[in-house]
Amino acid sequence: MEKVLLKGNEIIGEAAIRSGCKLFFGYPITPSTEVVEYLSKHLPPVGGTVLQAEDEIAAINMCYGAAATGSRVLTASSSPGVSLKQEGISYSAAAELPMVIVNVNRCGPGLGGLGPAQSDYFQSVKGGGHGDYRLIVLAPSTAQELYDFTMQGFDLADQYRNPVMILSDGFLGQTMEPVVLKDRPEAPKVDRDWIIDGAKGRKKRILASYSLTNEIGEANNLRWEAKYKNIQEKEQQWEEFHTEDAEYLLVSYGTTGRICKSTVLNARKKGIKLGLIRPITLWPYPEKAFAPYKDKVKGIVTVELNTGQMIEDVKLSVECKMPVHLYRRQGGMLPTEHEILDYVEDTFNLTAVEEV
Template identity: 70%
Template sequence: MSKVLIKGNEAIAEAAIHAGCKLFFGYPITPSTEIVEYLAKHLPKHGGTVLQGEDEIASIYMCYGAAATGARVMTASSSPGYSLKQEGMSYLAAAELPVVVVNINRSGPGLGGLGPSQADYFQCTKGGGHGDYRVIVLAPSTGQEMYDYTMAAFDLADKYRTPVVILGDGFLGQMMETVELKDRPAVELPAKDWVATGCRGRAKRKIASYCLTIEIGEVNCLRWQDKFAKLQATEQRWEEFHTQDAEYLIVGYGSAARIAKSTVLKARAHGIKVGLIRPVTLWPFPVKAFIPYKDKLKGILTVELNAGQMIEDVKLAVECRLPVYFHSRQGGMLPSENEILDKLCQVFNLPCPQEV
């Protein structure tokens, strides 16, 4: 193990190498470009291959073919490019192929901006492509987590035979932090006895999702839903910060959660009992995290870098038993801790720190 000063994007790429990724297919797009650049330089030294597809659509289907052979494979992009991958994401989910997909958010619709944003929450967590499907979505908030969650993503993809998304933003991707390069932990994963070997009759099933028989189609759909239900029951992940005696909660993920933590400390210094729940899995959303607090809190404030997306899942998690308010910055802007604290005091009619 060693510690290095490294960009978040580079931490993702280094983690992929340590996790045994052998193939990367992608198309460069800021603010995720350092991932393909880093892997193009370093992955071949470890027996891997990096290929730039002609576009994002080609890249996701290259991942499909590689994953069908059982290889560990990854792609990375940013918001417009991730949009182009959505048909392929649906195909990967239906064929149950393990691929790690990184999305370093841009801000706003269209071409957007390069500043930090969380505007792709809906697209990533609700199944951005066609059909009833879900994929695991992990949301790091530090350079170390960019590394650790990428390592975990490859194992989760293999365990459940599913695409796994790492959802970051331009702030996390470009910021340099000290990261400990850990070895991949030993985990027991199912054998890949389903892979296509190129020999007729060798694979146990076809790597495909096409079905013309409606009865079989329903069986397949129900099987996928059972799998998603298992994921919801077993893979919810979150972090709690000063929640034990909290009267109010802030909920935020990624970059927003970093600032929210400082807000919690400042609020408590002025006698306001507030805590933080930081979702680590955006899907499955950590509903379990809110169960102990649904009937004892006075309210919740979500902090997001979008127009209001995660707030819908928070309201569902607390079953609308308490008020849930929203604080937003958009277009690449980040909120300050004072700004969040002022909003908390405003919506819950609390004396602001200047008045305490």
């Protein structure tokens, strides 16, 4: 292990190399461009290949072909580029092809701006392309998590034969922080009898998503549904911060999740029992995290860089047993810990309680 200082996007590239990824297909777009730049320099010397495709549509379909051979493959983009990949992502999920997709979220809609945002939440966790499918979505909030979750993403993709998304943002991707480059964990043993590597001496294998009859189509969808339910049961991940005696909760992920930790500490100094649930898997959403607090907590505030998207999953998770409010910033603006705390105090009339 070694500790180095790298930009967030470079950390993703290094983690991919150390995870055994040998192929990258993508098209540069700010603020994700350093991923392809870093890999262009460092992947070929270890026997890998980086190809800048003519566009994002070509890149995701190249990933489809590479993943079908059993190779570990990565693509990276930012919001408008990920939109262009959606059809290919849906095809890859239907063909059950493992790959890692990085979205360094920038603000929108449309071309938007280069600042950090969380406005791609719906697109990421609800299946942004057509049809009933899911991506496993990991949401890092630090440099170390960018590294660790990229490695974990490749293992999860192989384990479940499913695309995995690393949902970063413009702040995380562009920030330089120290990171410990851990050794590659032992890859899970997975079934390899589906890969396309030549049919000499065996029956042909075909990886396709087209259903020739409605009966086959339903059978396929039921099989995928069962897989997704298995993932939901086994792979929910989250972090709890000062939740043991919390009377109020913040819920936030990624960049705002790390800001909210300072808010919690500031609140505690003022005698406010505030805690934080930070989702790590955005899908499967960690609804189990909320079970102990449904009858204990007086209220929740989700902190998001959008008009309110994750709040819907929070409301479902608590089954409307408590009020859930939203504090948001948009257009690339980040909230401060003090702004968030002011909102919590005003929303739950905590300032007035303290003064009494």
